[in-house]
Amino acid sequence: MPYTYTARDLLTEPPYHYMFSPFEGARLLSDYVAARESARNRYGSAVPGTARADATEALPAIGAGPVATQSLLSQLVDAVRVGRGADVRDWVDVFARKFEVGKRLRRSYGADLQPVDRTPLGRNAYAQLAFLVASVMRDARDLRLLNALLKLNDLVLSAPELDDEAAALITPAIDRELALVRELATRLNVSTAEVAAC
Amino acid sequence: MLGEIAMLGAETMRTRAYLLALRDNDLLPSALILFERPETPGKFGVAELARSVGIRLVTLTAGDINDPSVVAAVISLAHPYLIFSGPAGAILRKQLFATGKKFIHVHPGRLPEFRGSTTIYYSLLAENRIDATALILNEAIDAGPVIGRATFAAPPDRKAIDGEYDSNIRASLLVDVMCDFARHGRFEEMEQPTGAGETFYIIHPVLKHLAILAS
Numbered sequence: 001m002p003y004t005y006t007a008r009d010l011l012t013e014p015p016y017h018y019m020f021s022p023f024e025g026a027r028l029l030s031d032y033v034a035a036r037e038s039a040r041n042r043y044g045s046a047v048p049g050t051a052r053a054d055a056t057e058a059l060p061a062i063g064a065g066p067v068a069t070q071s072l073l074s075q076l077v078d079a080v081r082v083g084r085g086a087d088v089r090d091w092v093d094v095f096a097r098k099f100e101v102g103k104r105l106r107r108s109y110g111a112d113l114q115p116v117d118r119t120p121l122g123r124n125a126y127a128q129l130a131f132l133v134a135s136v137m138r139d140a141r142d143l144r145l146l147n148a149l150l151k152l153n154d155l156v157l158s159a160p161e162l163d164d165e166a167a168a169l170i171t172p173a174i175d176r177e178l179a180l181v182r183e184l185a186t187r188l189n190v191s192t193a194e195v196a197a198c
Numbered sequence: 199m200l201g202e203i204a205m206l207g208a209e210t211m212r213t214r215a216y217l218l219a220l221r222d223n224d225l226l227p228s229a230l231i232l233f234e235r236p237e238t239p240g241k242f243g244v245a246e247l248a249r250s251v252g253i254r255l256v257t258l259t260a261g262d263i264n265d266p267s268v269v270a271a272v273i274s275l276a277h278p279y280l281i282f283s284g285p286a287g288a289i290l291r292k293q294l295f296a297t298g299k300k301f302i303h304v305h306p307g308r309l310p311e312f313r314g315s316t317t318i319y320y321s322l323l324a325e326n327r328i329d330a331t332a333l334i335l336n337e338a339i340d341a342g343p344v345i346g347r348a349t350f351a352a353p354p355d356r357k358a359i360d361g362e363y364d365s366n367i368r369a370s371l372l373v374d375v376m377c378d379f380a381r382h383g384r385f386e387e388m389e390q391p392t393g394a395g396e397t398f399y400i401i402h403p404v405l406k407h408l409a410i411l412a413s
Contacts, residue, residue, distance in 0.1 A: 005403060019286065021403040023357045028407050100399035143320055143398070143405065150402040181404060184323065188412035 001027060003035035006158040011123055015103035015155070029190075033178070039157045040174050046167035051081035062090055066110050069095075070121055073128040077169070080135045092132045096148040099129060103155070127156045127166040127173070134176035140184040149177050199253075200380060204229040204277035206268070206301070207244065208285040214242045215365035216283055216372055221251050225376040227281060229254040231271045233263055235285065264291040272297050279385075281372065282335060287315070290335055301335040302345070302375070302385075304368040309333065310395030313340035318359055319401045319409040326412070328352055330371045334387060339397060343387035346375035356410040 005016060024031075052074075059079060060067060073095070076088045094113060098105060105125050107117040130152035137145050156162070156170050185191075205227040207213035213232075220226045230248045232255060248255045256271050263284045272280065272294060282290065282301040290301060307317030308329035318328055332346035348371045353363045379385055401409075 018400045018402060020360055021401075021406060023407065023410055024403075026407075026411060028403060029411075032404050097397075141324065143323055144396055147399060147402050147405060150404055154402075181408075184405075185408055188323070188408055190408050190411045190413070 001031050003028075003031040005032075005154045006035060008158060009160070010103075010155040010158040011120075011126070016151075017103070018151070029185075032181075035157070036153070036174050036178055040171065040178075043162060043167035043174075044171050046164055046171055048172075049077070049081065049165065049168045051078040056082065059087055059091065062094060063111050063113070066108060066116060068108050069105055070107070070125055073125055073132070076132055077128050080132060085135050088132060089136045092129070092136050092145075095129050096133055096145060099126070099152060100148055103151070105129070123156060123159055124163070124166045124169070126152055127162070127169040130156055130173040131169040134173040137176065137180065140180040140187070146177070146180050146184070149173065149180075153177055199226045199228040200376065201228050202277055203227045203279050203281065203376070203379070204231070204275050205253075205281040205283060206231045206233065206263075206272065207281070207283035208233045208235075208263075208288070209242055209244050210283065210285060210365075211242055211362065212365040212368060213244050213283040214247060215362070215369040216281065217244065217247050217251070217253075219366075219369035219373050220376060223373050223377065225373060225380060226251055226253060227277075229275055229277060230256070231268065231275075231280075232257045233268060233284065234259045235261060263288040264293055266293075269293050269297060272299055275299075289339070290337075292337055295335075295337055302332065302372075303335050303342075304330055304332045304372050305340050306330050306364055306368060307340075308347070309340055309344060310390045312398060313395050314398035316401040316406070317398055318364060319406050320398050322352060322356075322409040322412065323405060326352070328367065330367050332371050332375045333390075334385070341390055343389050345385040345387055346371055346378070348374065356412075359410070 010016060059075060076091055079088050095105065104120045106115040107119040107121060110116045130149060133145050133149045133152060140146060153170065153173055156166060162170065207230060209232065230253045232245055245255060245257060258267050258271060260267055279300050279302055282303045307321055309331040312321050321328055328350045330348050330350065331344055333344050334342045336342040350367045353359065375385065
């Protein structure tokens with residue numbers, strides 16, 4: 001059975017809200033792992049991205065002023081790539097909440113973090129956020145961010161095709177997500193072969 | 199019946215569970231504003247149940263729980279307290295709080311640690327336990343003063359959580375707090391610590407399956 005939650009494009013079509021998702025048995029887990037492994041194989045050869053030369057610039061403080069989302073996400077990705085992951089955690093929390101509430105990221109937000117330009121961003125912004133969430137998560141006990149990561153990866157991987165930039169961002173996000181799901185499954189004694197294989 | 203207590207409820211399994219549990223303990227509210235969305239007409243027989251036990255019933259059809267017709271119905275009641283049992287995902291907005299009424303909600307999670315949605319599953323994943331918290335709602339999500347708490351055993355079949363189990367544990371705690379109110383004539387409100395806890399969002403199916411399949 002295909003993994004249902006990437007079976008249609010979650011960016012160009014209405015998003016899933018995941019309310020009252022049905023129980024499908026252990027098969028859901030094996031379908032999920034197979035789908036993610038397939039994506040990993042498909043995009044895993046993408047060349048990892050590198051930080052821009054000006055990646056050491058200071059990050060804006062939350063609430064200090066309006067933000068252009070795409071530009072800020074790129075800045076946060078660069079900060080992670082130069083080893084400043086601890087600096088981006090608060091912004092990642094902000095954007096993960098935005099995504100969880102509306103399943104869309106908007107082009108700009110005001111100092112109060114409310115949308116200013118409500119134009120939805122393209123898929124690579126979600127790949128950036130998935131990369132960021134995966135980068136700041138400590139372990140599988142961070143259930144709030146793991147939940148966001150699963151939904152972000154669903155959205156990104158629901159595309160018919162990813163460009164090189166998105167592929168380079170999503171590969172480590174898939175790896176991290178699978179590792180955290182396996183860590184959680186092990187702790188919970190969910191010992192299906194399907195999950196153990198991930 | 200409790201003269202100071204009304205209910206703002208939807209045609210849901212939870213509202214039915216609340217009324218049945220309160221009826222069985224002689225703690226019924228004396229009025230019910232029954233909210234229905236046009237696209238989801240009732241199928242749980244809440245209106246019939248309310249009529250059968252003699253609750254004063256006002257039925258409203260609107261697209262949103264904060265619709266002006268609902269606000270007007272709430273204002274028209276003399277009751278200072280309303281038990282809230284809205285449709286899944288419904289959030290009360292400031293126009294309802296501006297009525298001056300106090301809305302009693304039973305949240306299926308321990309507060310302040312587990313605020314938000316589907317917290318039964320998050321609590322199972324994090325701590326392998328299930329809690330419920332009764333609170334007086336305010337405009338922040340699950341942040342109002344607490345009036346009761348309870349811990350419950352996980353059901354033998356965790357697939358039942360979304361159905362009767364969730365409704366029944368909430369109804370059980372609701373009976374406890376209403377029993378205290380009937381005895382003392384007031385709720386003992388305990389403010390939650392500010393800044394504590396996390397807000398969770400609808401659980402992803404993979405995490406939900408892990409919570410159900412955990413042993």
